[in-house]
Amino acid sequence: MQIQHGRVGRRAFAVLGAIAGSMMIVGALAAPAQAAVPAPSTTSAPIEAPAPPDLTAAVSVGDEVEPITVETGDAMRSTQDSCTQAGDQVLCIEMGTEPADVPLDEAGRGDVQPFAMVNVPAWRLEAGVQNQYFANRTNMCGIFSGTLTVHQVTNGVPGAVVGTMQFYNYIYMDTSLNRWANQMRVSPTIITGQAAGTQISGVATCTGGPCVQASQSFPAQAPAAMGNADGESYWEWTGATGTAAYGTPSWSITFKSPGSTTSASLNRPAAQVRCDNAVPGRAVIGCVVPSITPVIRYDGTSFVEFGARVSGAQASGLKGGSSANPLHRMVNATQQAANRNTACPSSLPRPTGKSCDEYPFASTYEGAALSGGLARTQSWCQVALVNPPSTGAAGYSVCMINANENSQAGSLMNSVLFGPSRVIDGDAFYVEIL
Incomplete structure (x- = not known):
């Protein structure tokens, strides 16, 4: 499969209409004139082949959210009290306490707009408090529970008045912009005693490359x-073409009750963000959650031969069928050509209407020349192998498949997956046949 690089644009759809003509029959008393009969043509007009079907609608990318681990996030789940002496009071914060139901904010269902405080997305509110981040390739969100306890110190002995707060933490990124947002919401659900009137504030930090601060509040x-x-x-981040940078955002949240002299603080880290200017054919900077492995899905009822050969190749042990066993994109044109020539040399005969397809794809680091093994095929692929077919993770598969399917599968992988999901050199991805 050949990946066609180019600027990603909007899909266009054309509807063709047919205009039917009408025929009028006119009667006359006189004998009709003899119509001239054209002489038979000595040449036949060429019959145009029907246009191949457009298979764009048969390809999709996964946008499901999945749990994501934050390296420092163990402290975000069921931690011990973090207490601060504040004059005659002690303020203690504990995370991962018994979660309460979070009411769904209908405004959260609205469109997300960059550069403005956005609502916690509806998919996250509906899941409730889980004390864990969930993410897809461009968004990350987590709802965490916590308890602020105010201890009044009397004769050196603290007495407690408890307030419970639910934490919303939403990080938003746009894959076509060089600016990304890290947003925090703290929402008390129960407030009692001396916790009433507690002031909550925060300071955002970011360490790494794409961390030039535009604003915070x-x-x-x-x-x-x-x-x-x-x-x-x-x-x-405004990196040069062909480069990428990683950053780790966090918030330091402070709580100050009316009777305390100082604040208690809580650190809220998030997962790493990557911004890049390294997607071939996409001359814009964008940011993603790099720990999420994107997936492209082909409908096997439309991509009949391409789907069957990918499924068969994966079933034989080759990589690329799951996030746990992915392929990795390679953008080097010379190495891509080496992969393609190894799997599909010009010496292989191409049946009419077929083209040679290699798996893993030539645009991956698992491609034929780098696969560490020999060729394999499937019984219907019309490929004769010199050596016995290989099995397992090493090696590659060769198959002669419908040329239109092969061409569109590669082109759509670029426009539907690689561009929008910002799959750069070395990035993992996988393929599913539905």
Whole structure:
């Protein structure tokens, strides 16, 4: 399969209409004139072959969210109290406490707009408090539960008045912009005693390359129960063509009760963000969650031969069928040609209407020349092998398949997966046949 590089654009659809003509029959009393009969043509007009079907609608990418681990995130799940002496009070914060139901904010169902505080997405609100981040390739969101306990110190002995707060933490990125957002929401659900009137504020930080601060704001706010304290930060990156950079965002959130003299703080890390200017044919900077492995899906009822050969190749042990066993994109044109020539040399006969397809694809580091093994095929592929077919993860598969399917499968992989999901050199991805 050959990947065609080019600028990714919007899909266009054309509807063809047919205009039917009408025929009028006119009667006359006189004998009709003899119509001239054209002489038979000595040449036949060429019959145009029908246009191959457009298979764009038969390809999709996965946009499901999945759990994501934050390296420092163990401290975000069921931690011990972190207490701060604050004059006559001690403020303690514990994360991962018993979660409460989070009411769904209908505004969260609206369109996400960059450069403005956005609502927690509906898919995350519906899942409720799980004390874990979930992400897809461009978005990451987590809802965490926590308890702020205010201890009044009397004769050196603290007495407690408890307030419970649910934490919303939403990080938003746009894959066509060089600016990304890390947003925080703290929402108290129950407030009692001396916790009433607690001021919540925050400071955002980011370490790494794409961490040039554009703006941030999380001023002191004292939300009532079921209210919100919101903060937002924006970061950007302007890297050179062909480069990428990684950054790790976090928030330091502070809580100050009315009777305390200092604040208690809580660190809220998030997963790593990558910004790049390295997607071939896509001359814009964008950012993604790199730990999410994207997937492209082909409908096997439309991609009949391509689907059957990919499924068969994966079933024989070759990589690329799951996020746990992915392929890795390679953009070097010379090495791609070496992969293609190894699997599909010109000496292999191409039946009419067929083209040679290799798996793993020539545009991957698992391609034929780098596969560490020999060729294999399937019984219907019309390929005669010199050596016995290989099995297992090493090696590659060769098959003669419908030329239109082969061409569109490669072109759509570029326009539907590689571009929008910002799959750069070395990035993992996988393929599913539905």
